Structure formats: structure tokens, C-alpha cells
Amino acid sequence: MADAGLGSRSNPLAASVYLRRNLSKTAPLMGVIILAVMLIAGIVSLINSIPLSIKVIYAYSKQYVAVTPRGNPFLTPLFMKVVEDESPVELERVMVIRGSGVEVKSIVGNWPFVVLGLERSDMDYYLARMSSEVVEGRLPEAGKPEAVISETMSRNLGLGIGGILQKPDEAESFSPMPVKVVGIADGANWFAFTSIEYQRENHFPNIDAFMAFAKSPADQLKLDNWTEEQLAGQNAQVFTYRQLEKQADTMFTILYQILNVVIGTLVVVITLMMGMLINIFLSQRVQEFGLLQALGYTKRGLLRRVLVETTIFVVGGWFLGLAVAFGLLNLVKVVLMDPRAFALDTTDWSAYSYSLPVPVAIFVVSLVTVWVKFKKFDPVGIVERRLV
């Protein structure tokens, strides 16, 4: 049968010939797809960056389970003993800590962050567990209002050596004395710590907490789960990364449901618009299809040809849209996000996959439109009666 689809340079009915020579029609269609894909992938990537930021900022908690007794300082050693004696995995270290608060910036406002108070003897171990070391400045001295912060926090808060991390006049980043940054540590993890002596003297409640470190990530997960179960219902607050992840996922469930509705609506609107445009462009080609069918091209061959053309511009538009979205997101990352240490994954496939319904829906609408048109097609009516 005559194949009106793809062909060589001597085949004037090759899909590429139509697409190239009718750019005034195909370029706007492709442009709409590119913009839609870019818009959807961009919006979803930026929204995904919020839970991603939570996971990145608080990723330090993957390294340990933290336990804070509620109201009673005498409970700390008791809980520590339970963990040390009964842990299902071998513990690498258990350290007594204190904690105070500071705020870090995110694209959706400020988030609370803990400033740990550590024994001098625990600081090096803690840094090692964070895969980090102090690259600028020094460690805080015992009892002094001094802190080490990670390089990510330094960028986020715009604080260098000598900058003030906590102040007496800031409710959310409070400390009775201005706490000066004396050291900056490298690496991807976010953290901040002072000496435990400074926090014991200046921060309330006057209760020590503790952190337990397992030897491997798998053991840490077991320890986290076990501690949560073991201390459930007791006067203790247990902090694990798993909890944080769960909370973040729950928090964004509704947001993602809304996002799905918005994107679904957007896809429907774009598809309807594209369907109408495709219908108009196909109507303008009725004479061409009538002529070709009269000459001996089959409906199936013509349908295949239109589908090849549609596939090229739909798939091409989608890939170009993805490329443009990728480029723009990288620009946003470099210009806006990285300088503030905001998280944005420009290779987040889930964000790009949200745009997949656009080409699929447009392709299906095109297929139906062409099929309906060809079904009631009478080539003789066109060549004989000049219906067009």
C-alpha cells in the first residue's frame, strides 16, 4: 500500500516536509506544548523543593536519635541507660547535649532549627559524623557565646566569622548574649553548635538531652524505630529523621492534591485549545487529503502520515519543553537558590513526569480528531464538487 508517512528526500509527503514548510502552523502548536511543559515542570519542581528543603535542612538527624525528657532533668540518665543497655544494635556513641533555637530561611518563610550544645570532647566526633570539618575559624570555647555553623547555614543566614547567630532581642533566635560565629564547617549537612557549658548557663529549661549514634545507617534506622517504640508513652520526646520525613509527607499531601487538580485543569484547557487548533489545521488540509486519496493513497496511509506528523511535533515539543524547563530551573537554582542554600533538584524526574499528560492528552485528542475527520471523508466530493 502507498505509504504517505516518513520517507527520503524524494518523498514530498514525508512528515518532516509538512512540518518544516508550515512553521506558521506547527511552531505555535509546538510553542504551546513547550510553554505548558515548562510551566508544569517548573511549578512542580519549585513545590517539590519545599519538602526537599525540609529533608535537606534536617538531614543531620539521619545520623542519630535524640531524646529529650519532658520537664524532669532526672529522667535523662534513666533514659540513657535504657538505650545504652537495651539497644538492639551496637552503639557507637551516646552524648549528652543541650539545645536552643535559631531560625533558618526557606522559600516559604523561616523554619526553626536547633543549635546544639556539645561537650568539647564530642565536637570532633559530631563533625566527623556530619562528614565535615571546620574549614574557617575554630571550635567554640567552653562557656563562651560562640558557635560553629555549617557552610550551608552560613550561606542561608548570610553569616560569616564574627556574625551573630543568636541575640537577646530575637524571639526565635534567642540567647541572653549575642552568640558569635567563630567557625564554619564544610559539607552538605546543616548544623550549628555551641559549647554545652554556654547553653547550660544561659538557656532554659535546665534539662540535658542525649543523642545516640549507631554504627551504620541501617543500624541507625533500627535504633530509631526501637527508641520510638521503647519510649512511647513515657515522659520523653524522641526525634528521628523517619518522623520528620513522615511529617513532611503528611504536611504536603493536601498541597499535592491541590497541585494535581490545578495541573489536571491546565492539561484539559491546553488539550482543548490544541484540539481546536489541530481541528482547524486539519480542516485546512481537507483538499490535500481528498486529492491524495483520489490519487490512490489509502485512508490508513493518510492517517498514519498525520499521526507521524503529530507525534513528531508533540514529542518534539515535549522534549524541547523539558529542555527549556531544565535550563530555566538551573538558572533559578544558580541565581536564586544556591546563594541562599535553598534546595532545588533540577533533575527531579517526578516534576518532569507531571508534564507527561500534556503530550499524551494532545496526542489522543489529535488521534480522535483525525479519525473522526477521515471516517466521513469523501475524496470524490472534494475533487468533483469543490467542497473546499
Place this chain on the structure above:
Amino acid sequence: MISLDQISLVYEDHGREVHACREVSLEVKPGEFLGILGPSGSGKSSLLYLMSGLKVPTSGSVRWRGDDLAGMGDEVRAEIRLKEFGFVFQYPYLIGYLTALENVLVALPSEDRVAEAERLLVSLGLADHMRRYPHQLSGGQKQRVCVARALLGSPAAVFADEPTAALDHTSGRGVMGLLNEHRGAGALVVVTHDPVMLEGADRVIEMEDGAIVS
């Protein structure tokens, strides 16, 4: 080569039965130039579309080299139209985004046919117009491109439905002369209401009210 046996074509138009062809029997021989003459509405175009497989008769049979066209199925009939027949329609239908040469190649797209298509256009006086698009051609030039398209591949039969209707008399005669001159060994079936256009025809039949009257 093509034989029509008692064919009729009846269709409904706004609830009224129209007999476009009434029990027509006819034979087109290889290489024959057959003219079909008749006034508007006499059924001559319907007869042309029936014998070329573009329409299927309500009754009777159309045989192409002995095989019943109606019994072949759409795809086989389409293949015969593409490979064995050439068509020139009343209006010079060309594809707007293709050049004159490409419009000719549409009939049989193949690398092997490019030289032949060029040769045809040259012999039809369009040597300087091959790379032009339809909107850059006059009506007569467009119809000559259509003639070249119909002749590509030396088809066994060329069917022309009022090929001169959209042209002035001189251009019309020129197109008819070219068709007859370049058809080679192929049969030529021309439908027209103008007897002057059938000069050189081997045989002319006249139709009236769907039937052959002479």
C-alpha cells in the same frame, strides 16, 4: 482493459433518488483515447469515477484487466489507482506547500522518479517553474503540473474530468494536446462538455440523463 457491464449508480439527494448512471456498458481498450461528452448533470463524471474505481456502482460490474474493481476492497482499488491510473481533475488541485516538481512526485514518490518528473515538466513547458510553489503559478501552469502528475510512471490509463473547465480556450486546448501527446501507450478517458477538446479522440460517446445516447 476496462469493461463496464450494465453498471448503474443511484444515490439519494435530499430524500430524492438520483440515477447518475443507468445500466451503462462500455469497454476501454489499451491506448484508446475515449471522449465522454454531455451536458452538466448527464452523469459523465460519475461514469469516469466508476470506471476509475473512485466510486463503486450500485449494480453491474467494472472490470480492470478481468477483475471486478468493486470486489477488491478499498486498499487494493487505491493501489491500482496509484500505480495504474493517472488523474486530472476539473480544478488544478495541487498541494500548496510543495513545489511543482514535488507535486508531480506525489503521484509516485520515489528517488527513481525524480528524473522522469523533471523530464515531464520540461516537456510540458515548465522547465523554469519546477521549484515554484502553486501560488507562484498561473491556472494553466497549475493544470500542466497536474497533467505531469497524471502522466508520471506512464500509467495504463489517464482519467481527466473536465480538465479544461477552469482554463481559457487556448490554454484548455494546449493542456488537452499535451495530455494526448505525452500519454504514451496509456489509454486516455476525457470527460468534457466541449466537443472541441476531444479532437483526436479515437471514440466519443455522448451521455444524457445517466445513459449513453450515442
